[in-house]
Amino acid sequence: MIRLGRTGWNNVIIFAMLIMIFLFNGLHHKIMSSSEEAVQSLLPANSTVLTYQYSDFKIERIGTSWRTNKQLNLDIELLDLNWRQATGEVIPVVDEKSLVLASVELNIAGYDRSLVFDVFTTPDGCFVDDNQARRLKLDKQTCNQLFPTTEF
Template sequence: MIRMSRKAWNNVLIFSVLIMILLFNTTNNILTGSLDEDAPVPLLPDGAILMTLQMPDLTLERIGQGWRTSKPSALSESQLQALTQRWQTSQMVKYQEGTPKDMPLVVIAWLAGENSGRVYQLYGAGEHTLVLYEQQLFKISNVAVEQFIAAGKS
C-alpha cells in the first residue's frame, strides 16, 4: 500500500469525489438527452389545462368543456375547440436565425394551477409560425400564424 500522510489522502479523496460528480453529471446529460437541441418542444406543457387565451382582438375562456369569447365572434364552438386544441398539441423546434423585424402578435396563455400567464410573441413566416417565448425563438412548421389567433367582430 502507498504510504501517504493523512492530508495527502484527504486530497486524493476530494479529487476523486469531484471526478465522480463530473462523471455522473455528464452521463446524466447524455442519458436524458438534454444535449439534443433539435428535439421538438410542446407549445404548452404536456397535460396542462388551458383556461384562458388572451389574443389581440379576443379573449377565449374555458367554461366547463367548452369555450366562450369575451365579445361576439364569428367563430363557432367547434372552431374555438380546434383553435385551443392547436395550442395544446403544437410542437416547436429552436430557430437559429434572427428575430423578425415586424410587430409580433402577443398571446397570453393562462394555465390551470399557474399564478401568471405565459406570454408568447407570434410572428408570421409564410406557412410557418415563429414563436418568441422566454427570450428563445422557436418555429412551428406548416402552420400559419393566423391559425393560432382568433379575430372578433368589430
C-alpha cells in the first residue's frame, strides 16, 4: 500500500478527476462528431442556387421567381426547397466505373465554380457523387425529388 500524507492523497484525487474530465470530454466530442459526419447536406449551408442545369432543361433564378427553357410539369419552388434540404449518408468513394443516370450542374451565389452532381443507382440505393470527392447515399424518394425526369 502506498503511504501518502493528506496533501499527497489530495493530489492523487485531483489528478484522477482531471483524467476523468478529459476522458469524458473527449468521448463526448467523439460520439457527437461521428454522428454529424455520417450525414451531410448536399449543398453548403445558407446557399442560394442561381441555376439548375439538367441534361435536358435549365432553370434560372430571376430575382425572386424562376425561368425555364422548356415547359416543365413540376413545382420549381418545391424542387429548390428539396435541394436545399437534401442530406445523405457519406460513404467511401470506391474507384469503380458506374453508369451515371443523370447529372445536374448548380451555380450557387458567391461561388466561382459550379457544383456538379452525378447520380447513379445500385441495388442498395441511389448515390450522388459531387465534384468535392464525396459520395452520398440517398433514399429513392429524395433521388426522385432531386432528379424529376429520371426513373429510379
